[in-house]
Amino acid sequence: xxxxxxxxxxxxxxxxxxxxxxxxxxxxxxxxxxxxxxxxxxxxxxxxxxxxxxxxxxxxxxxxxxxxxxxxxxxxxxxxxxxxxxxxxxxxxxxxxxxxxxxxxxxxxxxxx
Amino acid sequence: xxxxxxxxxxxxxxxxxxxxxxxxxxxxxxxxxxxxxxxxxxxxxxxxxxxxxxxxxxxxxxxxxxxxxxxxxxxxxxxxxxxxxxxxxxxxxxxxxxxxxxxxxxxxxxxxxx
Numbered sequence: 001x002x003x004x005x006x007x008x009x010x011x012x013x014x015x016x017x018x019x020x021x022x023x024x025x026x027x028x029x030x031x032x033x034x035x036x037x038x039x040x041x042x043x044x045x046x047x048x049x050x051x052x053x054x055x056x057x058x059x060x061x062x063x064x065x066x067x068x069x070x071x072x073x074x075x076x077x078x079x080x081x082x083x084x085x086x087x088x089x090x091x092x093x094x095x096x097x098x099x100x101x102x103x104x105x106x107x108x109x110x111x112x113x
Numbered sequence: 114x115x116x117x118x119x120x121x122x123x124x125x126x127x128x129x130x131x132x133x134x135x136x137x138x139x140x141x142x143x144x145x146x147x148x149x150x151x152x153x154x155x156x157x158x159x160x161x162x163x164x165x166x167x168x169x170x171x172x173x174x175x176x177x178x179x180x181x182x183x184x185x186x187x188x189x190x191x192x193x194x195x196x197x198x199x200x201x202x203x204x205x206x207x208x209x210x211x212x213x214x215x216x217x218x219x220x221x222x223x224x225x226x227x
Contacts, residue, residue: 004156033214040122042203042217043157056214091156099145099164102215104156 002026004105006092012111013082020078021108025094032075033102034067035091036060043091049075050097082112115140115206117218125224128196134189134221136178136204143209146187148178149217151201160202163187174198199225 005024013019025032030051035043046065048056051072061067064082069075079086089109093102116139126132138144145164149157161172168180178189187204201222205215 040219042117042119042205042219043215045214045216048214093157101147101159101162104149104158106154106156 004092004094004103006090006105006108008108009106010109010111012113015082015084015112017082018078018080019082019110020076021090021092021110023075023077023092023094023105025074025092026103029094029096029103030072031095031097032069033093033095034075034077035093037089037091037107038087046077079110082110084112086110087112115142115144115208115216117204117206117216119204119218119221121221122219123222123224125226126194127226129193131192132190132194132198132223134202134204134223136187136189136218138185138187138204138206140185140206140208144206145209146178146180147205147207147215148172148176148187148189149203149205151203151220153200157203160189194223194225196225196227199223 007022032049034046037043047067049069064080067077089107091107093104095102118137120135147162148160150160151157161170163180171177176191201220203220204218207215
């Protein structure tokens with residue numbers, strides 16, 4: 001169990017550029033989540049996958065955001081035409097089914113200049 | 114929908130003193146309750162959880178939390194804190210029927226002073 005891995009750790013981009021983040025969950029976990037955390041706030045739910053199926057999306061996930069989990073393994077989160085308001089820590093978590101707790105990665109910190 | 118309120122954004126306390134971090138939740142359905150801890154430059158780690166059974170739950174490092182349904186609270190306590198407990202603590206709730214997404218509070222920064 002190597003934990004949830006996220007790449008990159010930090011990303012600085014200019015407004016209007018596209019960015020993509022990757023998350024590798026714990027291998028036997030079939031649930032995968034994306035959260036966003038801004039300074040002074042708790043994490044906010046963005047979206048959730050059960051295997052390769054995206055089952056829930058928050059209203060926070062505008063049409064500039066897209067997440068995929070091909071083959072039910074790693075996941076990518078893409079933000080198109082980034083805005084300064086997208087600057088945040090993007091957290092990935094994974095879990096087994098049922099009431100199993102979420103295991104979080106260390107996050108990708110996005111700064112949009 | 115659920116919501117979580119952590120009334121104290123910062124709690125400074127001296128080493129070996131007791132501490133209580135407050136958490137209140139609001140929900141129209143039955144919930145599961147969690148405390149997560151985030152050390153500097155690290156991801157969130159589960160500290161303890163209440164799913165069912167005894168309303169008092171404990172962690173391996175001396176923290177405990179008690180589920181109080183009538184007061185809709187899940188306060189976190191430790192009788193004697195250490196410098197290494199300095200971190201941000203997040204209370205979270207999930208809907209029992211789906212147990213999927215977590216709703217987090219805004220966090221409490223615990224700073225243990227020597």
